[in-house]
Amino acid sequence: MIDMTLAEIAEAMSGTLVLGADGSTAETIVRGISQTDSREVGPGQIFFARRGEETDGHRFAAQAVDAGAALLVVEREVDDRVPQIVVAEATDALGALATEVVRRVRGRGNLTIVGITGSNGKTTTKNLIGAMAERVGATVASEKSFNNEVGGPLTMLRVDDDTRTLVAEMGASAKGEISRLTAMAPPHIGVVLTVGLAHAGEFGGIETTFRTKSEMVQDLPETAVAVLNRDDAYVSKMAELTSARVRWFGLHPEADVRATDIESSAEGTRFTIHADGESLPVFFRVLGEHHVTNALAAAAVGLELGLPLADVVASLEGATRAARWRMEVMGGRDHITIINDAYNASPDSMAAGLRTLAQIARPEGRTVAVLGAMSELGEYSIEEHIRIGLQAVRLRISELVVVGAEARHLHISAINEGSWDGESVFFEDQDSAFEYLERTLRPEDTVLVKSSNAAGLRLLGDRLGEAFA
Structure with a gap:
């Protein structure tokens, strides 16, 4: 972050500056980056005490100060050891400060x-x-x-x-x-x-x-x-x-x-x-x-x-992977390839992942799709999971391993397509799926692990990658 005085920061977020016991003044310069998680705060940084659905950042303000926070942005006074800026809403204040910092840097051309x-x-x-x-x-x-x-x-x-x-x-x-x-x-x-x-x-x-x-x-x-x-x-x-x-x-x-x-x-x-x-x-x-x-x-x-x-x-x-847990290639033992793409999943990206699996598989090996739920689809959820099950069959994916109750429609859809006989299996939890895959994967197999982040299959992908490293 650019250097700004406490007074300038308070003005940017329309807050009230309350000086602390550390001897700071309104003209004291703060240059540390900002955090909203007290566990990540380092010396000289700004801690924004946001209120969330499950917790309240004000409860962790003292922890942030212990970690070296130089400034607290709060909605009520909580710790007088360091300066505090009291604002109406901490998330809005975070955005207001970002706006001012970008405006200043952009203005310099x-x-x-x-x-x-x-x-x-x-x-x-x-x-x-x-x-x-x-x-x-x-x-x-x-x-x-x-x-x-x-x-x-x-x-x-x-x-x-x-x-x-x-x-x-x-x-x-x-x-x-x-x-x-x-x-x-x-x-x-x-x-x-x-x-x-x-x-x-x-x-x-x-x-x-x-x-x-x-x-x-x-x-x-x-x-x-x-x-x-x-x-x-x-x-x-x-x-x-x-x-x-x-x-x-x-x-x-x-x-x-x-x-x-x-x-x-x-x-x-x-x-x-x-x-x-x-x-x-x-x-x-x-x-x-x-x-x-x-x-x-x-x-x-x-x-x-x-x-x-x-x-x-x-x-x-020079790019070797899209990002962590995005089409990340793992494994290698016995020429078994694990593709961990389980950070996000939408109908479009799930379909694209299946097409890629079908395209890149080794001729002498099988294609195995380990799929979990696609989140945040609302009323489209059942329909889209059914569609992905159909696509897996039509792409001739060798085996479908469906994990988690929210993805069960995907498994049922593949079975109902009628062209398979036991090639789709369902597991309630990741441990059962891992044990099955560890036992049944064969040399030359190519495995795609795909789900939304909430389904957590990225962790299953990591376990498989390590098991077949």
């Missing part, structure tokens, strides 16, 4: 802000763009999947006067949340990847998802660039909603940055990238043809940042 939204692929694309931006200069990118009203501001507060690029995921579970994030850090480049059924239960349908994801491009000024997926019908419609210059990516022949000659294998994906009159071959080690779209989105941003296409390709070829 050296900061480019890249915002990324979409139903699938945000984290992968963010990581790819972050690597490209590092070639331009110091870069701050969202950690993990920090893309909401808390994670977004925490990322933004990490920028300082040396930062050249801020790469921020901008997610949403309700209308207006993306607009709130873009108001804090107005993008120079806004990327929209897909509009799908991820979080459909919270949004209330794909049309509402479209309107919500459109908030980013609607908020872009004429001087900005909208990087849009030409292959997605809903994203394509967003070109009509923005005054920014549009740069298309995708497989469509009209895309400004496009790919041809795509070939997938267990080692990665080969394709030819075309942009600005140039064409170059790419060997992209991230598994899955669906990640080519994310690579093209990142390439479009890299070119907008001023990188030549050769540097863009070099950056893509």
Whole structure:
């Protein structure tokens, strides 16, 4: 974070400064990063005591001070050992401070802000763009999947006067949340990847998802660039909603940055990238043809940042995985490959994962799909789990291992398709599934582990990866 005095921080968040027993004054400078988890606070940092659904950060303020916090942002006074800023609402104060920090750094003219939204692929694309931006200069990118009203501001507060690029995921579970994030850090480049059924239960349908994801491009000024997926019908419609210059990516022949000659294998994906009159071959080690779209989105941003296409390709070829628990290749013993892709799952990404499994399997081995529930689908949940079960059968996946009661419809659907006889098995818990797989996996098998984060199958994937390392 940039240097700011206690008085300036209090003014930015419309709070009341209460000095502590440590001798600080209103002109004392604070430069530490911000935290909302007292267990992660370090010396000189700011602790925001947020109230959540299950706990209250004020209960852990003393722990934060013991860990070295230099400032507490609170809704009531709690610990007089260090300065406190009393605010009406701590989460709003976090956003207000992020807005002011970004405004100051951006005003100095050296900061480019890249915002990324979409139903699938945000984290992968963010990581790819972050690597490209590092070639331009110091870069701050969202950690993990920090893309909401808390994670977004925490990322933004990490920028300082040396930062050249801020790469921020901008997610949403309700209308207006993306607009709130873009108001804090107005993008120079806004990327929209897909509009799908991820979080459909919270949004209330794909049309509402479209309107919500459109908030980013609607908020872009004429001087900005909208990087849009030409292959997605809903994203394509967003070109009509923005005054920014549009740069298309995708497989469509009209895309400004496009790919041809795509070939997938267990080692990665080969394709030819075309942009600005140039064409170059790419060997992209991230598994899955669906990640080519994310690579093209990142390439479009890299070119907008001023990188030549050769540097863009070099950056893509340097990526070895999408992110932790995203198409992460593990295992290896007896040529058994474990693909752990169980951090997020939507109908689109689940279908893409199954297609990848079918494409990259060794001819002498089996394909085994270990699937758990897709969360946040609301009224679409049963229908979409049934559809994935049907797809697994139609792709001729050798065996389906379904884990968890919330995914049972997926198992029943595969059985009812009628083309299998015992190739779909169901387990209530991960331990039972692990014991079964440890006993039955054969040399040359390729295994996909896929579920939403809430289902926790990423941990099962890790266990399998270790067991067959």
